[in-house]
Amino acid sequence: MLHLQQLELLQFRNYTQKRFLFPKRITAICGSNGSGKTNLLDAAYYCCFSRSYFTRPEQTNVLHGAQGMRIEGRFSNAEKNDTVCAIIRETGKKELLLNGEAYKQFSQHIGQFPCVMIAPDDIGLINEGGEARRKYMDTILAQTDPAYLQSLMLYQKLLQQRNSLLKQLQEQKGSMDVLDILSDQLSVQGQLIYEKRFNFITTLKENVLRFYQQIAQADDGLQVNYQSQLHNSPMRELMQQSLQKDLILQRTTTGIHRDDLEFKMDEQAFKTEASQGQRKSLLFALKLAEWQWLKQAKGFAPILLLDDVFEKLDARRMHQLLEWVCTESDSQVLITDTHKERLEAHLNEIGSEYEIIQL
Numbered sequence: 001m002l003h004l005q006q007l008e009l010l011q012f013r014n015y016t017q018k019r020f021l022f023p024k025r026i027t028a029i030c031g032s033n034g035s036g037k038t039n040l041l042d043a044a045y046y047c048c049f050s051r052s053y054f055t056r057p058e059q060t061n062v063l064h065g066a067q068g069m070r071i072e073g074r075f076s077n078a079e080k081n082d083t084v085c086a087i088i089r090e091t092g093k094k095e096l097l098l099n100g101e102a103y104k105q106f107s108q109h110i111g112q113f114p115c116v117m118i119a120p121d122d123i124g125l126i127n128e129g130g131e132a133r134r135k136y137m138d139t140i141l142a143q144t145d146p147a148y149l150q151s152l153m154l155y156q157k158l159l160q161q162r163n164s165l166l167k168q169l170q171e172q173k174g175s176m177d178v179l180d181i182l183s184d185q186l187s188v189q190g191q192l193i194y195e196k197r198f199n200f201i202t203t204l205k206e207n208v209l210r211f212y213q214q215i216a217q218a219d220d221g222l223q224v225n226y227q228s229q230l231h232n233s234p235m236r237e238l239m240q241q242s243l244q245k246d247l248i249l250q251r252t253t254t255g256i257h258r259d260d261l262e263f264k265m266d267e268q269a270f271k272t273e274a275s276q277g278q279r280k281s282l283l284f285a286l287k288l289a290e291w292q293w294l295k296q297a298k299g300f301a302p303i304l305l306l307d308d309v310f311e312k313l314d315a316r317r318m319h320q321l322l323e324w325v326c327t328e329s330d331s332q333v334l335i336t337d338t339h340k341e342r343l344e345a346h347l348n349e350i351g352s353e354y355e356i357i358q359l
């Protein structure tokens, strides 16, 4: 089990300087709105991913009026101890260190300290466009397959290059030969990514359905499908077919950047059919399936960060979920709530040992 033992924050968001200890497997973090609960969980996330869970400009992570910030996390896993340090220097330069040694590439850090966050805004994973779901797939696979992350970064770079070349060609600049080479290179990476996503979703799907059933106590005819243009033809062929279209539209119209995860309920689109409660059940099922996949791949339990989850599910479902998390998951859990008594009552009933941090 990966265990975050300690976090030390310096000029991170609302924290000027503060140290938190997490000696127990379960930590309940309580405090009123705006007291810094989400920020504390996000600091833990930052140590694992070298970035915030939320996509905001890096400078918003620095305490207002201050220059630079630092987050230090101490982890233990089996007999091993590691210190991760994320720094934004006064100049704005970002650094990441593992046991005092700076990474040349932050991507090398990804996957060593797996964690899963469940936060209030996550419902976008179900309600919004495909980008959120591609990010979901990519964040998971990047943690279990470094080669996937390399392919993905290369794909994004090549895609940008190809798109700007398509624009240049419209102005009679650039060369068709270069376009051909870029299309080849892009297809190689795209095909690799497709195959890895395909295998991943086959396993993920089963876990999502199982967790959904467990949380919602019904299957609701839920289906999870991987959508990709690459189901029909290899990416190189797709690109050949769409070449004229790409030249006219000046962007790459086929590829794995158009992939999506489709959710259905009794053959209808989940997005339009499902109730609030069903959406939340699916969201938790997706997150727990993520956790399960990571655990299987890593051979140890990733950290679970649960932010304001009581606001999301009704008390009965929430209690069931918490019981699974605290007794069956064998994971470190950091959980926040505005109501200390509510959280304590649930945890006491479940009977796991826990520590309370009152902000």
Ligand SMILES: Nc1ncnc2c1ncn2[C@@H]1O[C@H](COP(=O)(O)OP(=O)(O)O)[C@@H](O)[C@H]1O
Pocket: 012, 013, 014, 015, 031, 032, 033, 034, 035, 036, 037, 038, 039, 040, 059, 060, 061, 062, 063, 064
């Ligand atoms: N860069 C920053 N500098 C100072 N305060 C910040 C910064 N970013 C966010 N905050 C403050 O942090 C508080 C929000 O913390 P948050 O963790 O979201 O609270 P909670 O989750 O407990 O409701 C807000 O009061 C906000 O103004």
Ligand SMILES: [Mg+2]
Pocket: 037, 038, 039, 307, 308
């Ligand atoms: Mg919050």
